[in-house]
Amino acid sequence: MRDLIKKELSKPSIHNMFKGWADQEQILDELEEGYVSYDGSVEDYLSNKLNY
Secondary structure, X not given: OHHHHHHHHOOHHHHHXXXXXXXXXXXXXXXXXXXXXXXXXXXXXXXXXXXX
């Protein structure tokens, strides 16, 4: 799961924002934990999380 999230975060539209975040591992942990209860694609989940 973490690899899927990292793959999405490496897309150019998100990567520039993500690489500026200080604690990337903690952010990945939180995103991975939150995705467990999400009923949709990783791309949709990240889009929803990062736009709010």
